[in-house]
Amino acid sequence: MYKVTVVGSGNWGSVAAKLIASNTIKRSSFHDEVRMWVFEETLPSGEKLTDVINKTNENVKYLPGVKLGKNVVADPDLENAVKDANMLVFVTPHQFMEGICKRLAGKIRADAEGISLIKGMEVKKEGPSMISTLISRQLGINCSVLMGANIANEIAMENFSEATVGYRQNREAAERWVQLFTTPYFIVTAVQDVEGVELCGTLKNVVAIAAGFVDGLEMGNNTKAAIMRLGLKEMIAFSKLLFPSVTDSTFFESCGVADLITTCMGGRNRKVAEAYAKYGGKRSFDELEANMLNGQKLQGVLTAKEVCEVLTHRGWLEMFPLFRTVHAISTGRLPPSAIVEFSNEKSRYSLLKAWGGRSSICC
Amino acid sequence: MYKVTVVGSGNWGSVAAKLIASNTIKRSSFHDEVRMWVFEETLPSGEKLTDVINKTNENVKYLPGVKLGKNVVADPDLENAVKDANMLVFVTPHQFMEGICKRLAGKIRADAEGISLIKGMEVKKEGPSMISTLISRQLGINCSVLMGANIANEIAMENFSEATVGYRQNREAAERWVQLFTTPYFIVTAVQDVEGVELCGTLKNVVAIAAGFVDGLEMGNNTKAAIMRLGLKEMIAFSKLLFPSVTDSTFFESCGVADLITTCMGGRNRKVAEAYAKYGGKRSFDELEANMLNGQKLQGVLTAKEVCEVLTHRGWLEMFPLFRTVHAISTGRLPPSAIVEFSNEKSRYSLLKAWGGRSSICC
Secondary structure, three states, X not given: OEEEEEEOOOHHHHHHHHHHHHHHOOOOOEEEEEEEEOOOOEXXXXXXXXXXXXXXXXXXXXXXXXXXXXXXXXXXXXXXXXXXXXXXXXXXXXXXXXXXXXXXXXXXXXXXXXXXXXXXXXXXXXEEEEHHHHHHHHHOOEEEEEEOOOOHHHHHOOOOEEEEEEOOOOHHHHHHHHHHHOEOOEEEEEEOOHHHHHHHHHHHHHHHXXXXXXXXXXOHHHHHHHHHHHHHHHHHHHHHHHOOOOOHHHHHOHHHHHHHHHHHHOOHHHHHHHHHHHOOOOOOHHHHHHHHOOOOOOHHHHHHHHHHHHHHHHOOHHHOHHHHHHHHHHOOOOOHHHHHOOOOXXXXXXXXXXXXXXXXXXX | OEEEEEEOOOHHHHHHHHHHHHHHOXXXXXXXXXXXXXXXXXXXXXXXXXXXXXXXXXXXXXXXOOEOOOOEEEEOOHHHHHOOOOEEEEOOOHHHHHHHHHHHOOOOOOOOEEEEOOOOEEEEOOXXXXXXXXXXXXXOOEEEEEEOOOOHHHHHOOOOEEEEEXXXXXXXXXXXXXXXXOEOOEEEXXXXXXXXXXXXXXXXXXXHHHHHXXXXXXXXXXXXXXXXXXXXXXXXXXXXXXXXXXXXXXXXXXXXXXXXXXXXXXOXXXXXXXXXXXXXXXXXXXXXXHHHOOOOOOHHHXXXXXXXXXXXXXXXXXXOHHHHHHHHHHXXXXXXXXXXXXXXXXXXXXXXXXXXXXXXXXX
């Protein structure tokens, strides 16, 4: 019998708990109860968030109006939440994962398997590290990932969508994750390419920034589609350079082309980048983020910076004009219109010259 | 010296002539003059369309407000227009090509090369035939194709976009086509996969119908992205079954994923399908086409029918749930909501049962 804990309880974490809870109650290989670790907060009413979730069966703060399933139990105590689980679902903001892993090391079951729903990567001096690798290393467990065209609120409404599980070697564990997440309206497919799937989820946000610039410049559908395609090509090339095991076919899965489409059509990265281009770069991303996102940081801007650190370090800058142009625009060193100029031979030359004039091109 | 004639002068044909004319005048390997065959019409003013084009340098009927280049010469006489050319650009509605080929057989230069910008295919008893194959066979010339995310009016405005040339064997001829079309705002790439490129341009319209249904049902971005992805997968699978030489990488080119995105975001196939789903299938495609498109026929609906004829004939129906569901919905045999149900196991079963109850499933 498998016992599941969801580590995280934001918008996506709550939807994940709902999906999972609908399956554990139906399938005999899982314990009914799904424990969900909740970072405790006191609500304006004075009540604790966990108490309200357990009383109303609803995450009133991050997924109001949606019942999670009676078998979801909110737990404010991280160690207690994970201690009995052998299937750990990680779905927190990516900057919290390192701290969470430190707290969990040595406190989880020896037979536990992990899956990460977290988008983003850590770039350190020694190179980029994927979140699944961080979890794997710090907790000593096998860690898969689940990514896809997954706007949480749309899944909460039970509209049809798809997702991709990326796994390293353990096909059986991957099948178990597929069973845990699949519902009639949420179709999950497993591919043996954990890095490819995880990089899709990370890099698409950089492309969404580029797509947002095109929207802000009002350049139309052809241009936006071209930029998305060029972005996809750079996602594939970057992933394969970093991890030669990554396969092209992964990018045809939900985590690839479908998530890219969703993110470049809706999504906050696209939206803020659109505003940035509309203001001609005169209002900084920091300012726009503060106004439009309640101070939350855009993942695409951070990821573009991290990707460019990798490109600089490895000498790959020239191979990724879109990624580095996104970074240069978002840091105010090129105008938004540069996003459609990099692929034109003449402009590319001026761009390279402009780049060359800076001592630190990317970071 | 290469001499170019554009056979066709609609919206896309006029833009193609403009792109080409800007290059022939600059590059010494081409004759400056670009001849454009125009199906003669008398304008409301009483003037002939060709006279007005040659006087104003503008196709006032199909691309008003855009100068084509002074070296574009409109010619109402098909045989005269092609007789000196050794580069023939075909860009007419696809149903006219067979008649045009019959008229041109034996009347063109022996060293002519062709390129088709026409989307669609002919399905006959003996199997499907691509337009480039029709041209090749009937005229006895080599024929490449050019496809991509190419909304004509956006290219006329010189917004950045891309296209793909698909060629069979003659790499040199392909390079010449690339030179003829490429401008600083229109980037063309050649791939040796004429069938793959041409099928992209044809099949995307079927997926756009599916995407339009999702829009009409207001199911959100996840669902639309999922349907586009499933459509892309069927495009690839269908192309590879028909022509084993087709390669996956073609679908990452502009003709593939980029054109699919453009067509599923804008485009008349998407728009009419959206209206069809909004009315719950109660107003037929024929009626909506008449109201929304001035009686013009939607390519996606015709192509879905043609594709299903091929699927039925070859016994491949079960492998293409999206294609055949689009056909079944557009002919009123399934409700629009079926578009998101085919991939759910239970519904698929009912769908198959429903299909099974009909003697003629597809055509």
